[in-house]
Amino acid sequence: MSWSTRALDALAAGPPTRLIDFPVRVPGVRLLLKDESGQPTGSLRHRHARALFRQAVLDGLVTEGTTVVEATGGNAAVAQAWFARRLGLPYVVVMPGRHDPARARAVEALGGECRFVTPPLAIYDAARRIGGHFLDQFGRAAPHDLAEELFAQVRPDWVVTGAGTGATSATLGAVAGQFGCRVAVADPDNSAYFPGWTLDVPDYATGMPSRIEGVGRPRVEPGFRPDLVDLVVPVPDAASVAGARLIREVTGLPVGGSSGTALWAALDLAARMRARGETGTVVSLVGDAADRHLATYHDDAWAAAKGLDVAARLTELRKRV
Known part of the structure; x- marks a missing residue:
């Protein structure tokens, strides 16, 4: 057997990561978290x-x-x-x-x-x-196998993810329509994806780094496919941190800020669905979970040093679940 054949065997996909039911106070709307912290290295990466x-x-x-x-x-x-x-x-x-x-x-x-x-x-x-x-x-930004796995587990109406390289939203968007699903991207402060998508400027750049690890970019990256995205939701950094803390409160997972970004957008999307009289299933991605986040996103002193009013945002979120 050649080295490349052995390598491809070693690169085969592992077992699917789990889906977690997450409470949401919107009649007829079910919210699920796709827990990518279950990967061998603990993240969607x-x-x-x-x-x-x-x-x-x-x-x-x-x-x-x-x-x-x-x-x-x-x-x-x-x-x-x-x-x-x-x-x-x-x-x-x-x-x-x-x-x-x-x-x-x-x-x-x-x-x-x-x-x-x-x-x-x-x-x-x-x-x-x-x-x-x-x-x-x-x-x-090579496409990966998340979409194939997810749609074999559940047929959601919306999937919410952040965007770093852009590969995840592109991977989901390429096949979501086949399953009657739409894709929303949650974008933190300073990132180029929301303004670039809104203004239809494919090379938009803010030149400013994101404070939320794993999502947001100072420029629109080549792997981001705006034509495969149905909605981009801007998420304040304090809301991203609050979202991370709420996930930990409910599930026990010490998730990173990117998971909080996606959760805030997912709950915002659920509110939009209620306003339109819609029902259905929303899936939000958990990008990672690690104890190191306890000293940052889950720490009041860290948030205060960043000038983030997390308490107000967390109070707002708790009213939605």
Whole structure:
């Protein structure tokens, strides 16, 4: 058996992640959370990484011994390091900022190498100079298997997700219409997706970073397909944090801010459905859950330092569930 055949076998999809019923005070509307924290590396980025590796192997860009390189941080780096180790490949990730052992620890535990670069936007050129295969999650944004799995579990009327690379909303939007489903994107403060979609400007840029890890971008990325999105909902950062805290209150999951972003938009969508006299099922994605979020999104001192009035938003949310 060739290395590429063995690699593709190792990149096969795992068991489906679970759906969690979430309370919502809208008669006739059911809200479900698709819990991507159940992935082996604990986040939706696991699907992204598998898709990127699979496409690179199919295209012959990654072969036995190829050094795999990326410019990113957080969950994406951990997921990619996990797959690189599974395939026996060297992995190097270039992260923005000064050297931070805490940020590097999870990747290094999986056998990967972390390099830090300033200014932040220099990480892409630095990654390309390393050699090997540059995964380029924003440039390639390979479609993954979430839609196939989700629609085999349930036939929702709406699916709500955030947008980082844009691959998830594009993956869902490409097939949602076949199942009578529509796709909504939840977008945090400073992100380019909501204004770009609203104004129909495909290269819109804010030039400002998102404070919500995993979603929002300072520019509309190539992987984002506005033609496959039915609605984009702007979500204030304080509301994203409140949403994360509410999910933890209800489910016990210490989710990240991106899950809160999607929940706020999902509850907003449920209210719109009630106003229109509609019923149906809404699915909102849980992007990740990890104890490290307890020191950020779930911590009052952290929120206060960011100038976020989370209490008011959380009170508002509690009235909806």
